[in-house]
Amino acid sequence: xxxxxxxxTANNSDSDNNTVKANIAFIGLGNMGAPMAENLLxxxxxxxxxxxxxxxxxxxxxxxxxxADSPKDAASDAQVVISMLPAGKHVHAVYLGxxxxxxxxxxxxxxLPKGTLVIDSSTIAAxxxxxxAEAANKLGIDFLDAPVSGGTGGAIxxxxxxxxxxxxxxxxxxxxxxxxxxxxxxxxxxxxxxxxAKICNNMLLGILMAGTAxxxxxxxxxxxxxxxxxxxxxxxxxRNWTLEVYNPYPQVMENVPSSNQYQGGFMSxxxxxxxxxxxxxxxxxxxxxxxxxKATELYGAHTVENGDKDFSSIMARYDSTVLSS
Amino acid sequence: xxxxxxxxTANNSDSDNNTVKANIAFIGLGNMGAPMAENLLxxxxxxxxxxxxxxxxxxxxxxxxxxADSPKDAASDAQVVISMLPAGKHVHAVYLGxxxxxxxxxxxxxxLPKGTLVIDSSTIAAxxxxxxAEAANKLGIDFLDAPVSGGTGGAIxxxxxxxxxxxxxxxxxxxxxxxxxxxxxxxxxxxxxxxxAKICNNMLLGILMAGTAxxxxxxxxxxxxxxxxxxxxxxxxxRNWTLEVYNPYPQVMENVPSSNQYQGGFMSxxxxxxxxxxxxxxxxxxxxxxxxxKATELYGAHTVENGDKDFSSIMARYDSTVLSS
Numbered sequence: 224x225x226x227x228x229x230x231x232t233a234n235n236s237d238s239d240n241n242t243v244k245a246n247i248a249f250i251g252l253g254n255m256g257a258p259m260a261e262n263l264l265x266x267x268x269x270x271x272x273x274x275x276x277x278x279x280x281x282x283x284x285x286x287x288x289x290x291a292d293s294p295k296d297a298a299s300d301a302q303v304v305i306s307m308l309p310a311g312k313h314v315h316a317v318y319l320g321x322x323x324x325x326x327x328x329x330x331x332x333x334x335l336p337k338g339t340l341v342i343d344s345s346t347i348a349a350x351x352x353x354x355x356a357e358a359a360n361k362l363g364i365d366f367l368d369a370p371v372s373g374g375t376g377g378a379i380x381x382x383x384x385x386x387x388x389x390x391x392x393x394x395x396x397x398x399x400x401x402x403x404x405x406x407x408x409x410x411x412x413x414x415x416x417x418x419x420a421k422i423c424n425n426m427l428l429g430i431l432m433a434g435t436a437x438x439x440x441x442x443x444x445x446x447x448x449x450x451x452x453x454x455x456x457x458x459x460x461x462r463n464w465t466l467e468v469y470n471p472y473p474q475v476m477e478n479v480p481s482s483n484q485y486q487g488g489f490m491s492x493x494x495x496x497x498x499x500x501x502x503x504x505x506x507x508x509x510x511x512x513x514x515x516x517k518a519t520e521l522y523g524a525h526t527v528e529n530g531d532k533d534f535s536s537i538m539a540r541y542d543s544t545v546l547s548s
Numbered sequence: 549x550x551x552x553x554x555x556x557t558a559n560n561s562d563s564d565n566n567t568v569k570a571n572i573a574f575i576g577l578g579n580m581g582a583p584m585a586e587n588l589l590x591x592x593x594x595x596x597x598x599x600x601x602x603x604x605x606x607x608x609x610x611x612x613x614x615x616a617d618s619p620k621d622a623a624s625d626a627q628v629v630i631s632m633l634p635a636g637k638h639v640h641a642v643y644l645g646x647x648x649x650x651x652x653x654x655x656x657x658x659x660l661p662k663g664t665l666v667i668d669s670s671t672i673a674a675x676x677x678x679x680x681a682e683a684a685n686k687l688g689i690d691f692l693d694a695p696v697s698g699g700t701g702g703a704i705x706x707x708x709x710x711x712x713x714x715x716x717x718x719x720x721x722x723x724x725x726x727x728x729x730x731x732x733x734x735x736x737x738x739x740x741x742x743x744x745a746k747i748c749n750n751m752l753l754g755i756l757m758a759g760t761a762x763x764x765x766x767x768x769x770x771x772x773x774x775x776x777x778x779x780x781x782x783x784x785x786x787r788n789w790t791l792e793v794y795n796p797y798p799q800v801m802e803n804v805p806s807s808n809q810y811q812g813g814f815m816s817x818x819x820x821x822x823x824x825x826x827x828x829x830x831x832x833x834x835x836x837x838x839x840x841x842k843a844t845e846l847y848g849a850h851t852v853e854n855g856d857k858d859f860s861s862i863m864a865r866y867d868s869t870v871l872s873s
Binding site: 459 | 674732734736744745751755764766767769771777779784829833837842846866
């Protein structure tokens with residue numbers, strides 16, 4: 224584990240001349256976390272990183288991070304903790320010490336000094352985020368749920384969208400740090416609101432994508448040209464994000480997954496994960512979501528065979544020939 | 549019935565100096581047809597009109613139209629026939645002579661000279677439109693299906709959207725006439741394609757509206773502000789026409805039906821009619837539409853009580869308090 228003179232790193236930064244930047248602990252260096260952490264390093268933040276994977280930490284070490292033995296070690300000299308973990312159980316395990324999977328260190332929150340800013344960018348259930356937030360509040364720690372959208376491409380380019388829940392003060396402190404990794408930073412409301420807003424958006428996106436694929440298929444099976452129909456709907460009241468930038472029918476639009484065998488983009492199994500989270504969030508609050516439930520059902524069946532394909536491949540549920548075009 | 553010197557009307561037009569305008573027969577002067585016909589009169593077209601309602605014909609007579617006794621009479625001196633009728637059975641009755649309701653004259657197509665241009669702007673099933681089109685083709689008559697969107701407001705303002713199916717030649721002949729009544733004029737493809745494209749768009753619109761209402765409700769029931777959540781989704785991948793111009797949640801947006809007790813706009817029962825047509829079109833072509841079917845089910849239940857309210861009132865299916873706000 225290479226130690227590094229953190230203050231020197233911070234002072235050598237080109238991108239900010241006067242402010243002494245916070246030391247940041249970054250926990251979770253997966254496909255999203257690693258490039259996000261690299262962008263913080265590039266912006267001159269001193270970073271201590273933790274991940275179970277040695278490959279992941281090695282990459283960040285080469286980029287200038289200090290590699291820590293544990294979340295606690297990573298946070299030992301940090302004013303800010305950022306986490307990017309796969310699911311709610313990992314967030315619980317790191318912060319609350321729920322060692323359900325037996326691999327992660329115990330209760331980081333209990334180790335942090337008052338006033339530490341914790342930003343969890345994992346996409347998890349709002350109820351899970353609120354549980355961690357409440358524990359943090361009791362300890363005088365600022366907790367923000369700040370899930371992202373924009374995928375690995377956005378993480379690498381530093382153009383992610385952050386949807387943040389938490390107090391206005393904590394949001395104001397986090398904003399310049401998030402701005403290093405993202406382009407659009409929204410304050411959705413109180414703690415948990417970031418997760419809720421993201422999951423509302425992604426449930427709606429699942430509905431838009433399945434609905435748009437379905438409408439195009441209905442037209443094509445009735446003899447219409449998919450591009451002509453898409454253009455008409457794009458200029459009419461059927462307009463939506465998928466018709467604007469992400470048409471699910473092959474060769475209607477250039478440089479989208481549907482025109483490249485549905486590779487890249489946002490995998491169907493990740494859409495399914497988000498739809499399942501939306502259903503859980505709805506159930507927790509006793510809210511009815513019939514359209515979301517139908518989209519969840521369609522993506523559930525679709526991912527059995529096509530989980531690794533971009534989520535626009537739901538088109539194949541309507542017309543299986545698109546997979547070979 | 550006031551006869552009118554048609555050639556004089558045409559020659560006196562200010563809006564076109566050189567071309568002698570076609571004589572047009574206009575059949576069906578309802579909430580949509582009447583203002584469409586008036587816009588043709590204003591543009592200097594000589595119009596013969598027919599409707600079962602004396603009130604409707606009187607209004608057009610005052611505006612300068614010749615009132616005819618029958619569709620055949622209306623078309624007696626017309627090079628172009630336009631119809632705007634409530635449903636497929638009326639279109640059949642007028643053009644093919646199916647006198648199912650016993651009130652409309654027999655088979656207009658058989659009376660028209662070869663080369664007459666027929667534009668049916670009714671919203672009917674594609675299969676019904678194709679049946680009439682085939683009969684017209686055999687008689688050497690140009691038939692276009694040209695359903696509209698934009699509602700009575702668009703009909704009055706002359707800003708309708710026409711979605712047209714038929715030959716390129718017939719479309720080219722129709723375009724300047726349609727441009728008098730509409731702003732966006734799309735050529736969707738061959739005969740029937742206009743109906744198909746409109747119904748695909750409106751099915752998708754029903755899905756967008758129900759899905760957007762559902763996503764906003766999920767957020768609101770989890771403590772989010774409907775305007776904050778709407779803004780976030782509008783700038784994210786949940787973006788769609790309803791969030792842009794027609795938010796279904798009260799007071800998020802000004803000058804939309806949801807901020808005016810869901811009055812005006814596009815009635816829920818008309819959305820339900822279009823969704824039922826979409827389901828029929830899907831069934832006719834053996835195409836599966838699970839998202840559309842779910843939206844049809846939701847609007848079917850919603851219209852029992854709220855058929856006359858704007859279609860964004862589907863919001864009340866999720867949160868009944870919006871009806872009193």
